[in-house]
Amino acid sequence: MTLDEAKQHLIQAWGTLGSSWGVSRTMAQVHALLLVSPVPMTTEDIMEALQISRGNVNMNVRDLMDWGIVRKVLKPGERKEFFEAEKDVWKVGMQVAKERKKRELEPIIRALEQVSTIEADITDPDVKQFAETVENLKKFAVNADRTLETIIKTDENWFWGSFFKLFK
Amino acid sequence: MTLDEAKQHLIQAWGTLGSSWGVSRTMAQVHALLLVSPVPMTTEDIMEALQISRGNVNMNVRDLMDWGIVRKVLKPGERKEFFEAEKDVWKVGMQVAKERKKRELEPIIRALEQVSTIEADITDPDVKQFAETVENLKKFAVNADRTLETIIKTDENWFWGSFFKLFK
């Protein structure tokens, strides 16, 4: 397998993985492309490498920047903008965890709290069962949130070194 | 808020959450519906509650059963099949973690391994950088896999009681 073939494989695999996690195939592919590029790339480079339109590149790169895992790089004397991906895999993982926590975990916790303001006859067994289910979902979500929060604040070395040892 | 309103809210919120995690809105809604139903439901009950077609209910219920978070219940003397969701939130979470690990984490690890069989001049700095990135992705994935594996084998009580304390 040549370097280029390997890159292509990885980009495809990353795109597929993205799809099953609610990230659009193209966004994941742009991310993978920048991740394996040894140098920052321009919009045109990305267009050419993935055979997609200018607008598409622009949107996906912007989204990746919103996720905090791709940066704009300005080269002195160059008019064009260059993009590079965060290469530190731990940082990427943490950044994604942080964003998903903010975008999805926190909203669902708020929704669960809202829903538990149900005013109803607590002696009704159906109401009781519902309240219990919601309460458990909330506990689970809050626990996950707290755990993520802690992991996010943890430094890289701790993870690579001894995360899994804690679970022995 | 009445019980029914609260249920509707939760079903909607669950559907939205599903979307951002690569689960179809309807599948998440069927799951939520069964989760808050005090009794097992038939295909027709679900059709009516969510206003969706028979085929759609059938497919999504089957998928939920594949995920191991919904069961078929047969009532003696009844011709129809009933469905109920696993109510234990911890079990649901673990089951989903287990399936996603199998369906998505393991395949990406295999893909990364494949890609690292690249035969190329290791003195080429580009090749070296690529190999390094792939190696780090693999380490991250394997670590996550191992951690998940351990959590999955952990019993419920441990999580609810002291998960987050470990991270202080």
Add this chain to the structure above:
DNA sequence: CTGAACTTTCAAAATTTTTTGAAATTATTT
């Protein structure tokens, strides 16, 4: 300022995913 280089936007088109519903299949009862 002006115009060229580059970036962003967004309505329409293409693609992908989901849903429908009727026909085929399977299971159960008489």
Add this chain to the structure above:
DNA sequence: AAATAATTTCAAAAAATTTTGAAAGTTCAG
């Protein structure tokens, strides 16, 4: 074995998402 009831399948339709590309906007050198 025939009739009835329920489930499954799957091609076509609908809906949702993604992509395109050209026009509008922005930036900057001269």
